Amino acid sequence: MAKILVIKKKINSFKKEIEVSGDKSLSIRWVLLASQAIGKSRAYNLLMSEDVLAAIKAIRKLGIKVIARNSHYEIFGNGINSFKYKKGIIIDAKNSGTLGRLILGLLIKSPNKIKIIGDKSLSKRDFSRVTVPLKKFGAKFNYKVKNKLPLTILGSQTSKGINYIENKGSAQCKSSVMLAALNSSGTTYIKAKKSRNHSELLFKYLKVPIKIKKTKKYDFIEIKKPNKICAFNYNIPGDISSSAFFIVLTMLTKNSKLLIKNININPSRVGVITILKKMGAEIYLKNKRNYKGEKISNILIQSSKNLRGINCPSELNTSAIDEFLIIFIAAAKAKGISYFKDISELNQKESPRLNLGSKILNMMGVKTELTKNSIKIYGQPNLKITKQIIIKDYLKDHRIFMMSTIAALTCGGQWKIHDKDSINTSFPSFLKIVKNISGKSL
Numbered sequence: 001m002a003k004i005l006v007i008k009k010k011i012n013s014f015k016k017e018i019e020v021s022g023d024k025s026l027s028i029r030w031v032l033l034a035s036q037a038i039g040k041s042r043a044y045n046l047l048m049s050e051d052v053l054a055a056i057k058a059i060r061k062l063g064i065k066v067i068a069r070n071s072h073y074e075i076f077g078n079g080i081n082s083f084k085y086k087k088g089i090i091i092d093a094k095n096s097g098t099l100g101r102l103i104l105g106l107l108i109k110s111p112n113k114i115k116i117i118g119d120k121s122l123s124k125r126d127f128s129r130v131t132v133p134l135k136k137f138g139a140k141f142n143y144k145v146k147n148k149l150p151l152t153i154l155g156s157q158t159s160k161g162i163n164y165i166e167n168k169g170s171a172q173c174k175s176s177v178m179l180a181a182l183n184s185s186g187t188t189y190i191k192a193k194k195s196r197n198h199s200e201l202l203f204k205y206l207k208v209p210i211k212i213k214k215t216k217k218y219d220f221i222e223i224k225k226p227n228k229i230c231a232f233n234y235n236i237p238g239d240i241s242s243s244a245f246f247i248v249l250t251m252l253t254k255n256s257k258l259l260i261k262n263i264n265i266n267p268s269r270v271g272v273i274t275i276l277k278k279m280g281a282e283i284y285l286k287n288k289r290n291y292k293g294e295k296i297s298n299i300l301i302q303s304s305k306n307l308r309g310i311n312c313p314s315e316l317n318t319s320a321i322d323e324f325l326i327i328f329i330a331a332a333k334a335k336g337i338s339y340f341k342d343i344s345e346l347n348q349k350e351s352p353r354l355n356l357g358s359k360i361l362n363m364m365g366v367k368t369e370l371t372k373n374s375i376k377i378y379g380q381p382n383l384k385i386t387k388q389i390i391i392k393d394y395l396k397d398h399r400i401f402m403m404s405t406i407a408a409l410t411c412g413g414q415w416k417i418h419d420k421d422s423i424n425t426s427f428p429s430f431l432k433i434v435k436n437i438s439g440k441s442l
Contacts, residue, residue: 003420007408011438013255018433020243022047022236023264024426025198028098030234031055034075035064039231044072050424051096058091081183085112093118095425101130101172105179108139110155117150121350121395130176136162137180161186169318171195181223190221195318196268201293237264237296242427244272244323245402248330250301251281252410260299271320275327279310279334309336309379325403328357332366334379341374351397363389385413392418398425
């Protein structure tokens with residue numbers, strides 16, 4: 001039986017300091033790159049979510065030794081293309097598009113077919129985004145349902161660098177090709193629409209031969225196969241996507257203040273902060289510093305007294321794509337109309353988030369105007385919900401669950417939110433931190 005979260009009261013004022021779990025994007029990338037390094041790599045503050053555990057299980061199936069210590073994880077890599085390709089390997093990516101797409105880039109030399117499967121949600125997503133460019137490296141793919149999981153990959157022993165244009169702003173697609181380039185002769189050339197750049201920063205830190213030229217809309221990337229990748233230790237900073245829910249919780253709760261410590265504020269990820277500050281949020285970055293190419297900071301948030309609607313610039317979309325659901329809740333409580341456009345990519349996520357986000361706002365009594373590519377939200381600064389709201393049938397999307405939880409805590413009403421376990425995908429400690437802030441068990 002699915003677990004249900006029941007919330008009957010708004011949260012009281014608070015003043016707290018918290019830390020959130022390690023960044024999911026960096027956690028999965030560390031696992032995959034450590035598997036290609038030579039020697040023992042360690043990660044501290046590795047996110048212990050289902051997505052990351054699935055990545056660890058995947059490389060173990062491919063012959064990589066992984067040890068869980070009390071304070072960290074250790075991965076013992078044997079170098080690039082050192083996987084043991086046994087026959088009949090099945091890799092379960094669970095709910096993780098990042099794992100499902102990125103690991104394909106590391107499998108382009110597999111001499112045996114490897115099957116990639118995922119959960120119901122991931123199996124609805126388009127994998128041609130990565131299989132089309134990976135075919136250029138010589139890999140072959142077979143599907144049960146065209147362009148969907150499950151699929152099989154059979155590699156090529158003669159993969160060469162390719163030319164690739166990534167025009168959707170997908171860091172997953174770009175990173176999959178980058179990982180394939182580690183294992184290919186010659187040079188791979190990528191023209192990529194702006195998206196998060198964790199892979200590029202890690203490549204630079206690991207001294208992979210990479211050149212990057214930036215323009216306003218695109219990054220031009222050149223990658224050559226490295227002779228080797230040395231083992232590396234990584235202290236993974238907190239996740240900005242996880243932090244976003246507590247940023248909005250604080251903004252919408254009277255007389256409250258919150259400090260979130262040691263958060264990754266990579267410029268390609270902080271669209272949520274830029275957008276919320278444009279709406280009048282009081283958000284401050286404290287103790288900024290650099291860590292192995294990534295920017296880290298504490299984030300101080302105070303209650304927002306005069307939130308206003310926003311005509312959100314499209315150029316901020318890719319740097320806030322995972323945070324729009326919680327931004328919608330802020331817009332619901334802002335004065336005036338908020339307009340978000342060119343966001344059809346939201347419906348390509350774990351669930352059709354644009355459609356479901358609009359539906360939840362309507363259930364709350366907030367008027368929206370929805371198209372395939374945009375949403376207008378008619379804000380109500382004095383919004384108070386008194387009715388019962390039941391959230392279910394949302395493909396167990398972890399961000400829908402967390403969005404609904406924050407809406408319940410800040411807008412009132414009696415909420416029943418199904419599939420409580422969905423947070424295990426990305427943020428298992430979410431409700432524990434909510435309890436710490438509110439002082440109440442959920």
